[in-house]
Amino acid sequence: MGSVKPVNINSLTIIGGGNMGAAFAQGLLAAGLAPSALCIVEIGESRRTVLKQMFQGVEVVATLTKCESAVLAVKPPDAAASARDAVGAGARTLLSIAAGVSLATLQAAAGNGVAVIRAMPNTPSLVGQGAAAYALGQFCNAHSAEFAEGVLGSVGLAVQVDETQLDAVTGLTGSGPAYLFLVAEALIDAGVAHGLEPAMAEALVRQLFLGTGTLLAGSNESPARLREMVTSPGGTTAAGLAVLHETAIREAFMAAVAAATRRSGELGRAGAG
Ligand SMILES: NC(=O)c1ccc[n+]([C@@H]2O[C@H](COP(=O)([O-])OP(=O)(O)OC[C@H]3O[C@@H](n4cnc5c(N)ncnc54)[C@H](OP(=O)(O)O)[C@@H]3O)[C@@H](O)[C@H]2O)c1
Numbered sequence: 001m002g003s004v005k006p007v008n009i010n011s012l013t014i015i016g017g018g019n020m021g022a023a024f025a026q027g028l029l030a031a032g033l034a035p036s037a038l039c040i041v042e043i044g045e046s047r048r049t050v051l052k053q054m055f056q057g058v059e060v061v062a063t064l065t066k067c068e069s070a071v072l073a074v075k076p077p078d079a080a081a082s083a084r085d086a087v088g089a090g091a092r093t094l095l096s097i098a099a100g101v102s103l104a105t106l107q108a109a110a111g112n113g114v115a116v117i118r119a120m121p122n123t124p125s126l127v128g129q130g131a132a133a134y135a136l137g138q139f140c141n142a143h144s145a146e147f148a149e150g151v152l153g154s155v156g157l158a159v160q161v162d163e164t165q166l167d168a169v170t171g172l173t174g175s176g177p178a179y180l181f182l183v184a185e186a187l188i189d190a191g192v193a194h195g196l197e198p199a200m201a202e203a204l205v206r207q208l209f210l211g212t213g214t215l216l217a218g219s220n221e222s223p224a225r226l227r228e229m230v231t232s233p234g235g236t237t238a239a240g241l242a243v244l245h246e247t248a249i250r251e252a253f254m255a256a257v258a259a260a261t262r263r264s265g266e267l268g269r270a271g272a273g
Pocket residue numbers: 015016017018019020021041042043044047073074075076078082097098099120121122123124174
């Protein structure tokens with residue numbers, strides 16, 4: 001788990017107790033939110049049973065009756081209806097993580113005066129190491145940003161952006177875990193091609209990612225400087241990197257993020273988000 005940040009939230013409802021909803025519940029409780037201050041609304045009966053076992057002392061209900069602030073962690077097509085339900089139950093602050101659903105759509109559902117926040121987290125939130133960005137709606141105030149930082153910061157890093165930048169965040173860190181999983185797959189294949197047992201190659205690469213990620217996160221040096229520090233002139237790493245440069249790997253990542261960013265915009269527009 002990542003470093004746990006203190007939360008300053010009196011009472012919170014998470015609507016949708018799926019993967020992300022449960023990740024936020026776990027992060028918020030670890031960050032000091034009292035179980036009695038948290039409520040999870042989940043329509044699936046069997047999932048409610050699981051959530052009750054996971055989060056002792058947290059109210060887990062099928063329908064929302066009373067609510068001050070809510071995290072909308074349902075699938076995108078259900079986000080607007082959840083916003084309406086939450087406001088109907090008294091919510092004045094809403095944070096949606098529904099991919100592609102715009103602030104305009106959420107605000108129209110919530111009504112004027114409700115503070116609406118649109119966020120884009122990523123899958124490592126499930127292990128408390130997410131990288132999320134959020135954009136504030138027109139009725140937000142200083143407390144809204146604090147609320148967003150409290151919720152998103154409980155499962156990783158949270159940065160504030162303009163809504164127009166959320167497609168780029170989606171293309172970079174939303175889709176980013178899959179890019180890095182692909183790199184891991186390719187490295188395992190390469191290790192096996194050079195005589196390592198598949199299980200051993202996989203164990204080594206998993207640890208390579210953990211170790212390198214930990215070094216990168218904990219260092220004040222730039223990634224470029226860290227790379228230079230492990231690259232002796234004429235050595236093995238220099239030989240490998242020279243091939244990566246020849247295969248235009250930087251250009252490949254540039255094109256991948258561009259395509260994912262573009263697709264995020266298309267999906268948002270297609271859903272009238
Ligand atoms: N997973 C990620 O890494 C990621 C990253 C960025 C954004 N997001 C966004 O996060 C949201 C949730 O994703 P997820 O992976 O956690 O999905 P998920 O596991 O399907 O969770 C959604 C849960 O909400 C329940 N639900 C649906 N409508 C509801 C309602 N009106 N009231 C209460 N509960 C309701 C669903 O029940 P049923 O299954 O019975 O419908 C399901 O258990 C999505 O909008 C997605 O775009 C996810």
